[in-house]
Amino acid sequence: MQTIYQPVSGILDVKYAPDEQTELIENPPRFTWMPVQLENDQYRLQISKTEDFSADQTDTFQPIPYNFYTPNKALEAGTYFWRYSLVDSESWSDVRTFYVPENLPNTSLPNREERYQSVSLAHPRLWLGPEQLETFKKDIKQDETHCNWHIFYEKSVQPWLERELMPEPSPYPDNQRVIKLWRQMYMDCQETLYAVRHLSVAGVILEDEKIISRAKEWLIHVANWDTEGTTSRDYNDECAFRIVAALAWGYDWLYHHLSDEEKGLVRHSLYRRTEQVADHVINRSKIHQVPYDSHAVRSLSSVLIPCSIALLNDAEEAQEWLDYTLEYYATLYxxxxxxxxxxxxxxxxxxxxxxxxxxxxxxxxxxxxxxxxxxxxxxxxxxxxxxxxxxxxxxxxxxxxxxxxxxxxxxxxxxxxxxxxxxxxxxxxxxxxxxxxxxxxxxxxxxxxxxxxxxxxxxxxxxxxxxxxxxxxTDVEPVKWFKDVGWVAFHHQMDKPEDHIKLLTKSSPYGSLSHSHADQNSFLLHAYGEPLVIKSGNFAGCNSTMHKNWLRPTQSHNTLLIDDVGQYAGTNTILNKKAQGEILEVVSKEDYSYVREDATQAYFETVPYLQKFEREIYFVNQSYFVIVDSVDLSKDGSVNWLLHSLHEMDIHDQVFKINGEKADLEGRFIYSSSGDLFLDQSNEFNDVDPAELEELNSEWHLKATTKKSDRHRIVTLLTPIRKGEQKYVSYFMDDQDHGVHLYLTEDGKTFQITLSKAY
Incomplete structure (x- = not known):
């Protein structure tokens, strides 16, 4: 049988799933594939118990408007086969198979016809329907503290009764985005959302004409703002999300208090603004094919859900936008x-x-x-x-x-x-x-x-x-591995902040994509109420100099540079995704917890002569940490071992000490295959606009640099110490054979770590 065009998925694309390797965690399976063509690509999907898709053993679903689908019923346990085609074609995709285990949660999605059978088109629709509204009115009349109504009224309604109407935001100077102005614009628009939403809800619930009148005043004012101006999606999407949400809540809750002319004005603005967002999400960003646009995905819940619900029966596209959103959350989210x-x-x-x-x-x-x-x-x-x-x-x-x-x-x-x-x-x-x-x-x-x-x-x-x-x-997992994102958390006494020790490390398949950074194999340490090894810098806003030149690059993280070069952290989304790491192993035993992680791929674009960078972290007796770094290069190079703190460090030979307010940290390089490291620190932020440092406390950045070699093995002992307490970990080394054996002792308990020599 002739097959249809099946493009290979790229690194950012959705995958063909499920298949034989898919471990199903819910029932029915979620079906995804690459689009067959760039437009007019409606599909049929077949799921069968037989590989030849015999009619009596096969379910057919059509039409499916996009390249993803969640069936409306769970499947019996067993082996299945699936394929898809365009609705107007007899050419099918390759046949893929999957297995459905017993006892998976049933998370089916009603099909498009079923979803609206019991939906009311009366207003309001957002949060409370008409019947719930009447019940809520009675409840707060009997008790104004019901659901903390009195606090909502005092703090979230009354302020907007007297506040002047918010002026429409002005353009940026020369239409060039300025972080400070961007922040003020979205806060102004958030206040506008508060005013419209809270006055509308409160006025209707209290049946208070004064509040309703004020809510209408705010709503009509905002509906007159330029839909293509400073609060449009393309100019400032954060502002756009807030303003369209305000229109949705106002239109829905004040529906019975608006004249036909007022409804038309609000509906026009609401529709156009929702259309802007939907067009970007579906047609430009195409999150059903490339799902990593953070703002586009967020706009499904912040815009398309409330606005589509408010516009149902008023705009034909509203149901299409809502269906797309529901299907996305059921399948790709x-x-x-x-x-x-x-x-x-x-x-x-x-x-x-x-x-x-x-x-x-x-x-x-x-x-x-x-x-x-x-x-x-x-x-x-x-x-x-x-x-x-x-x-x-x-x-x-x-x-x-x-x-x-x-x-x-x-x-x-x-x-x-x-x-x-x-x-x-x-x-x-x-x-x-x-x-x-x-x-x-x-x-x-x-x-x-x-x-x-x-x-x-x-x-x-x-x-x-x-x-x-x-x-x-009191009894949480001492080491928690989030395999889906490549994060590992070590904890001791989480329930007692004054005794709590936490180390967090990551080596993630997401690389430096989106709001992630070039920090594979990095770690953070918080102990006894004190941040000791920190996430350095301050996120003032995307594309600030702090963000581009310090936060995202590897130099601000507690991992390694190779010859002063870090992992990829540029603007190429493909390379960001490729600059990934991997958690290889996690162990939890009575006397220690352990993780082994690999960040080699993260340096592929920037340090092509790096052959291996693995980091092992031991949390021994829930007291101290040992970090083993193994670096192999195809030519001689030096390694820069990085660590960041809120406090200036005392440095002596191969030892650095952080003196905090509640805790101290002693760090020792107890083995380096290329000889002693050179330790230096600074409190500078490279290539960061000084104005962006105004809200940031002083920080100190340690760089420990090895001699040049093509093989490096570095072992670091980190001992967190409660302020005022005496504590140390002694150690010695035995390297008589082909390995390096390190023995560490604290209070009579000795722990052994073995690593291979660097040759």
């Missing part, structure tokens, strides 16, 4: 993680991504009774902040971080509480309660205030989800 719940872009971007996603999925769940939270990723993703963005740590997570070196903030906690409500996991609730207890002035911090409103989020959550009892993490 998330491009940044997998079954372990990891998030390759890091803790802060987990926070941002989940915040908008949660809001969107909650709207879908309430309006359409489609529950995406049953998918395995959502059942596990609360583990990621718990282990990798721990509530009591600072500067101890990878990727772009915009919280100026503070502990994870209240929005991260609100997110993880959501997953406590979804899963019943008390560890997540514990995290929330810990953060809430310390982050008491979160509302006015720019990285919170410009993005979300806590009283509104809290009110919705308390209405929609059950209360979960907190459980302290």
């Amino acid at each position: 998330t491009p940044w993680g997998g079954k372990d719940g990891g998030w390759a872009e890091g803790g802060m971007y987990w926070t941002t991504g989940m915040a908008y996603l949660i809001e969107g999925l909650n709207l879908v769940k309430a309006y359409m009774d489609i529950d995406f939270y049953q998918r395995p990723f959502f059942q596990k993703t609360g583990d990621f902040p718990l282990y990798c963005y721990s509530q009591d740590t600072r500067r101890a997570s990878f990727g772009d971080q915009s919280n100026l070196g503070e502990r994870p903030g209240l929005k991260t906690a609100f997110n993880i509480r959501q997953f406590a409500g979804v899963t019943g996991n008390g560890l997540y609730q514990w995290y929330f309660e810990q953060v809430k207890a310390w982050d008491t002035n979160a509302d006015q911090k720019f990285y919170n205030y410009g993005w979300w409103d806590f009283p509104f989020d809290d009110m919705k959550y308390l209405h929609d989800f059950p209360e979960v009892k907190a459980v302290a993490p």
